[in-house]
Amino acid sequence: MQEDSDDALMRRAGSGDKAAFALLVRRHLARATALAQRITGNRSDAEEIVQEAFLRCWQKAPEWRPVERPANDRAANDRGEDGARAQFGTWLYRVLVNLCLDRRRRPQPVGIEAAETVADSAADGFDETARGETSRRVQAAMAQLPERQRAALALCYFEGLGNIEAAATLDISIGALESLLVRARRALRDALGDLAEEGGAG
Amino acid sequence: MTRLARFRDLIGAYGADPRRWPPDERVEAEALLARSPEAAALQRTAAALDALLDRAPAPATPRLEAATLAARISLAPQERSRPYLFLLRSQDKFWIRAVGLAAAAIIGFVVGTTQMADLGEPANSPAPIDVAEISPW
Numbered sequence: 001m002q003e004d005s006d007d008a009l010m011r012r013a014g015s016g017d018k019a020a021f022a023l024l025v026r027r028h029l030a031r032a033t034a035l036a037q038r039i040t041g042n043r044s045d046a047e048e049i050v051q052e053a054f055l056r057c058w059q060k061a062p063e064w065r066p067v068e069r070p071a072n073d074r075a076a077n078d079r080g081e082d083g084a085r086a087q088f089g090t091w092l093y094r095v096l097v098n099l100c101l102d103r104r105r106r107p108q109p110v111g112i113e114a115a116e117t118v119a120d121s122a123a124d125g126f127d128e129t130a131r132g133e134t135s136r137r138v139q140a141a142m143a144q145l146p147e148r149q150r151a152a153l154a155l156c157y158f159e160g161l162g163n164i165e166a167a168a169t170l171d172i173s174i175g176a177l178e179s180l181l182v183r184a185r186r187a188l189r190d191a192l193g194d195l196a197e198e199g200g201a202g
Numbered sequence: 203m204t205r206l207a208r209f210r211d212l213i214g215a216y217g218a219d220p221r222r223w224p225p226d227e228r229v230e231a232e233a234l235l236a237r238s239p240e241a242a243a244l245q246r247t248a249a250a251l252d253a254l255l256d257r258a259p260a261p262a263t264p265r266l267e268a269a270t271l272a273a274r275i276s277l278a279p280q281e282r283s284r285p286y287l288f289l290l291r292s293q294d295k296f297w298i299r300a301v302g303l304a305a306a307a308i309i310g311f312v313v314g315t316t317q318m319a320d321l322g323e324p325a326n327s328p329a330p331i332d333v334a335e336i337s338p339w
Contacts, residue, residue: 014280018273018276021272022269022276025269025271025272025275026268026269029266029268033261033264033266034260034261037262038261043262046261050266051271054271055275055278058276058278058280059278059281060280060281061280062280062282063282132257134254135257135258135259138254138257138258139258156216157222157255160222163224177215181214181215182214185214185215185251186214188251188255189247189251192254196250196253
């Protein structure tokens, strides 16, 4: 039996079909959480943002219409994605990334609340089993990146989105995306240069 | 043909693995890589950073359970657009034509009735009264 596309599921969700919506959530929850966690660096924030993104997905489902994907988005075709799936993914991840970036613009708590936030950030939820000194250094260097650079890197490098889809998700041009990526990688190279040399590569 | 400057940008943005490069530039960039020692050196530098990025800790498995989350969220009301907005959005051309026709009909009606009024009195209207006939002077 052919699997329903995300587009079809969104249409059904738009008619109030809760089972279709549940399937969409199941399909995208892990990836959405991973992306939000890579951008925010914090598990609790990421989960809160993912819930908000899916809430908007449910609320907007009756009005959601797929938009035409650029004909030259061969990256998506290379990954074997059908158009609707890529479009829904782009839409969802755009909502998600915007929520991640907006989170930083909100006033930060002070005093006791701030102390709680710091304590919570320590429990960032990244996989503890694989953590060594190098992993910690890499994560710390990524945490120092401006959030838009981190978002670009998360989308292109870690989530494997093509440049067209990643640029659409961030709502910027491909040139601007590449600029973010170049600056992000340059900053990481500067921060981790000693590790790269120890590794014998480069 | 990909020049070295573009190759530097490409690899600086997307890393060493050609599978991450934009598909429409990949073939030419790989051709440059095969013939240019400078390009190969750039790729090695990028590969060292990629190797470090690959050691970034993976995000943990979500604590949220998909079915529970979906069930809770789907209790919220959905946003439904107002019908006339939907019609305006989906039938733009139809409404533009309809409004145009209606405007033309109204203008035609107004012009027509105005001109009818100017055509004179109807034939069976009473003859005008001569003021002199009823004057006491």
